[in-house]
Amino acid sequence: MNDHLAAGYARARAITRAHGTTYYWGARLLPRESRRHVHAIYALARIADDLVDSSSRGGPDRAAALDAFEAAFWSALHSGTSPDPVLAAAVTSAREHRLEEECFARFFGAMRTDLTRTTYDTWDDLLGYMDGSAAVIGDLMLPVLGAPETARPAARSLGLAFQLTNFLRDVGEDLDRGRVYVPQEDLRFFGADPGRRTDDEAWRALMRFEVARNRRLYREADAGVPALPLRARRCVVAARLLYARILDEIEDAGHDVFSHRARVPTSRKAALAARVAVSGNPARLLPPGPRTAADWPDDDRVVLVDGVGAATGVAAKSEVHHDATPRHLGFSCYLLDDDGRLLVTVRAEDKTSFGGVATNTACGHPRPGERVTDAARRRLSHELGLEVDRVRVVLPAFSYVARTPTLVENEACPVTVARVSSARPTTHPTTQPIPDPTEVAEAWWTDWREFRDAALGPGEIRSPSGRTWPLSPWSVEQVALLDKLGPDPLAWQAPEGELLPPALRVDGVDDA
Structure with missing residues (x-):
């Protein structure tokens, strides 16, 4: 290594020690040969960042300084050396490790963004x-x-x-x-x-x-x-x-x-x-990572989807529900009886996602390959002990994004309607829910109009226990759309032309 290059690496080391102490201490654990490359990359990034952040230059001057520095870098990278010792060190490291030019282009592009x-x-x-x-x-x-x-x-x-x-x-x-x-x-x-x-x-x-x-x-x-x-x-x-x-x-x-x-x-x-x-x-x-078993006792698999609802993968529910939850499949179900009354539920207050909100009867995630109507039946049985025969999709294309102070929900979420009959023998009381306390805090039957008015109005509803619960953000959005389907929920039909997300069209069949 010649004196000019050695001086460049020494200067890069000094810049890292002065401004990037965490990088410096981490790099000390590397072999000496690798260490100098970390210093050179850090110093290159630091110099560019300082040019953009310089308080002694106006906007045009900072842009000109960054342009000149980038041009000097590309010239050095293609020639293999530079009069500037730090640039000489940076391009030597880049060439020795065959670092992709595209990466440097992205970096300088981001630095330029900071100018405006x-x-x-x-x-x-x-x-x-x-x-x-x-x-x-x-x-x-x-x-x-x-x-x-x-x-x-x-x-x-x-x-x-x-x-x-x-x-x-x-x-x-x-x-x-x-x-x-x-x-x-x-x-x-x-x-x-x-x-x-x-x-x-x-x-x-x-x-x-x-x-x-x-x-x-x-x-x-x-x-x-x-x-x-x-x-x-x-x-x-x-x-x-x-x-x-x-x-x-x-x-x-x-x-x-x-x-x-x-x-x-x-x-x-x-x-x-x-x-x-x-x-x-x-x-x-x-x-250690988060203890998912405690936070998500039903840590099922969910289907990840793209912007048009096509499947892109499968992941555990606990792994993808966080501050930047990727879009995935879900569903909402509104359970009605023969009189058109709705079974309202309150999510258990200690649920990780939207605990303590009143909402439609059941929500969940279709498993890979599962029809959305079958998923609704499964969750009604699991959360409320109710067995239903009739489930249909009424809002196939519904999706939403909502958030709490700890996470963001992001679902392609078809809306279904299920029916139970109040005329069944009392030995089979299918209209009387038996809530799973880990899922549901309260459940009661109410006139559809009362729920609709609460969603379109104050966004909260009073339960028979006397408590007032906020309504879930997705149910508020859904009710505004359901109300357009007509005043009688028993007669709702899916809007013409709306289809389920592609990931839910099992065997090419649309459940709607």
């Missing part, structure tokens, strides 16, 4: 930005760490987790730059305003949600650790644990990210890195 964009409306919008500013760093590190291709999703999740931690820690600093990286939809839901720079209850509720989201990303990253070579495993585990401790510091400060910056003391970083360095199995130092 100041907010992101949704989590998906923010993820689009973070793909190039954070997940791409995971893509670049795979070859450096000697990781297999199967570890790519976990590496990308770790990059996202690191950057979200930065965003949560640096809310105040980003505000000074005129940027807000917390999704606007989250701010609206919790009624939080970072501009107030106050850790009020709305802000704390928002931060609890974002911290939980951040920890999910860390858990997703943890899944890739066993696939790494031992020394790379130590590096990744050390960096992951150190960065995640910033979240602990945020919580210890009562989620106040305005009056001070959450930091992990250097002594604690050194002690943790030393502990990881001597571990024969560093993955054992990672925190």
